[in-house]
Amino acid sequence: MHYIRLLRPAKFDASDRRRPIISLLITITTDLGDSFLYPDEPVELIVGADDAAGQSVILKTDHPYRWTAGMRVLDVKLPVKSHLRKDDVTCTIKIHPARQSRPLGVLRSDHVLPWRVASDSPASKGLIMPATVEIIKGVCSPISVRTLQLNTGSQPEDQLNLDLEEDIGESIARHIWDAGIVIASFLADSWHSSESIRKILPIEEDTFSILELGSGVGILGITLARIVERAAAVQGCTLSEAAILLTDLPEAEERARSNISIAETAVSCIHPSSSAVTLRYEDLDWDEGKHGRFGPLASARPWDLVVLSDCTYNVDSLPALVGTLSALHAANLKYPDFDKGPGTSVILATKPRHSSEQALFQLLKTDEWQYTVLESIRLPKLGEEDEQVDIYLLKKGR
Ligand SMILES: C[S@@+](CC[C@H](N)C(=O)[O-])C[C@H]1O[C@@H](n2cnc3c(N)ncnc32)[C@H](O)[C@@H]1O
Structure with missing residues (x-):
């Protein structure tokens, strides 16, 4: 794109x-x-x-x-x-x-x-x-806005506009990336069928907590905030609480918080005061996370789902990233009854850019994560060869 x-x-x-x-x-x-x-x-x-x-x-x-x-x-x-x-x-x-x-x-x-x-x-x-x-x-x-219209069905009310601010000029954390757009689009497309949404966002209880790593401007976490209640309803659940926490390095914070405010305004226009969703931001550096050092919000609860998009292109940061996933799993296990459930699930979207990124899978294996490809989505590119975004489901039990 x-x-x-x-x-x-x-x-x-x-x-x-x-x-x-x-x-x-x-x-x-x-x-x-x-x-x-x-x-x-x-x-x-x-x-x-x-x-x-x-x-x-x-x-x-x-x-x-x-x-x-x-x-x-x-x-x-x-x-x-x-x-x-x-x-x-x-x-x-x-x-x-x-x-x-x-x-x-x-x-x-x-x-x-x-x-x-x-x-x-x-x-x-x-x-x-x-x-x-x-x-x-x-x-x-010095800010521009990207608008992704999430088409979650065929009726006009199924079209949700996601407005995301990003910086004008160069920045890694403060603009949106291909894998984020593709997974947001895929989620929007999935939720209207209970079978397809259950594969990517299985909700069986009345509470559901999602933590996003490397959230950037927040495209994936904010998309989840917009659709999670409806996705639960399609699966026969009514959420009393859906906590979504975006995390990244401090340089991402200002833009992410601003986009959270825009999303909250959009949601409160549609469901004044009745939403079960809380959408928050906290810094989380993987170099701290790999040692199990998390901020107060990330430490406050077990996470049903961890999500990330376009965070695996820098091979040097892969050990810290996988270490953080494993530390989040270890923190989950400290909660009573967590080990009776399905374990920790991670949804990871990536647009492979070079072969060295394959190191991710060896690191995941070493830490005993199991992974499957949920979907590989072709991404045509004007004037050049097609690219692809792969969406993985990672699982770790006890
Ligand atoms: C390519 S951007 C992707 C942003 C967003 N997920 C998206 O899809 O638009 C990668 C993100 O990972 C974050 N990141 C890189 N190294 C990190 C680290 N050590 N700890 C936390 N976040 C990191 C960057 O700040 C950036 O926001």
């Missing part, structure tokens, strides 16, 4: 007072930022800039914004309506591939899953994640 990114916050420029512009410096890269989109055919982009009332603040232009093979950056100058001064320009800018389905700024989760995509649709060739940024009184914040 490719991502539309801003290389710096959008700028309002009124140096020519008769022709003010908003200037955007755009690139289109992979999640890792290691290659630029190199399409076989030019990709046209739609750029919208609407105020809160839905009125465009920019003039229509005749020339399309186009990304072609070999480009590294696209300098977009949006002509602002000439009567508007800097203080008047409060708007939402959405940058969207013209051939991808609307609404602008939104990626549909069903378009991420090959079995939901027609073979002649643009999505079957590879997707580009749109970007949204806000300008307030002519000033753009």
Whole structure:
């Protein structure tokens, strides 16, 4: 998958007072930022800039914004309506591939899953994640928003928009990654059948606790928070408590907490005060976790499920990561009756990037984790060979 990114916050420029512009410096890269989109055919982009009332603040232009093979950056100058001064320009800018389905700024989760995509649709060739940024009184914040529409069924109320803030500019922890998008889409697709959701999210009691490692901006944990109650209901359970804890290094904290607040607002709009879900964040460094040193929230309960996406690409950190999984299992075993249950389950999503990542499986075997592939999902990539996201179920008993 490719991502539309801003290389710096959008700028309002009124140096020519008769022709003010908003200037955007755009690139289109992979999640890792290691290659630029190199399409076989030019990709046209739609750029919208609407105020809160839905009125465009920019003039229509005749020339399309186009990304072609070999480009590294696209300098977009949006002509602002000439009567508007800097203080008047409060708007939402959405940058969207013209051939991808609307609404602008939104990626549909069903378009991420090959079995939901027609073979002649643009999505079957590879997707580009749109970007949204806000300008307030002519000033753009250093944050962009990704919107993934979770399509959990065929009715309009089954479409949940997941808005996730990420940083403009380079960062590992503060933007979303392919495996996170794919597993979020897979979960959204699974929950409406009790058989398929039971495979990935089996809920048999009225409480359920999920801990996420390396949560980044929170795409996986927040998706789970949005669907866990319905997933339980499909399996005949009503949750009285569903605790979801996102964890990562301190650099991820600000963005993760901000995304938790956005998700809580979205959930409280749908179920005012009746939700059983608590969604929280705590720092958890695997170099501490492997020694069983956890913060107060991670230590507070046993975890029915541990989840992680796109956390296995750095081979150097694999021993600490597997050590943390094993330490979480050991902490689970200290709770009375835990050993009578099925043990600790882990859902791990990964987009294999190089063969050295196979070291993960040896480490898992050494620590007596059993693993099976739940699903391998093809991820087409425009102008390049397909990639794949593998979703594993890891289990450890006593
Ligand atoms: C590629 S990002 C994936 C983020 C997110 N899971 C997603 O799918 O969008 C990897 C994440 O692992 C976290 N991470 C790396 N080393 C870590 C460590 N030693 N302890 C805790 N988290 C770590 C990074 O901060 C980052 O957020």
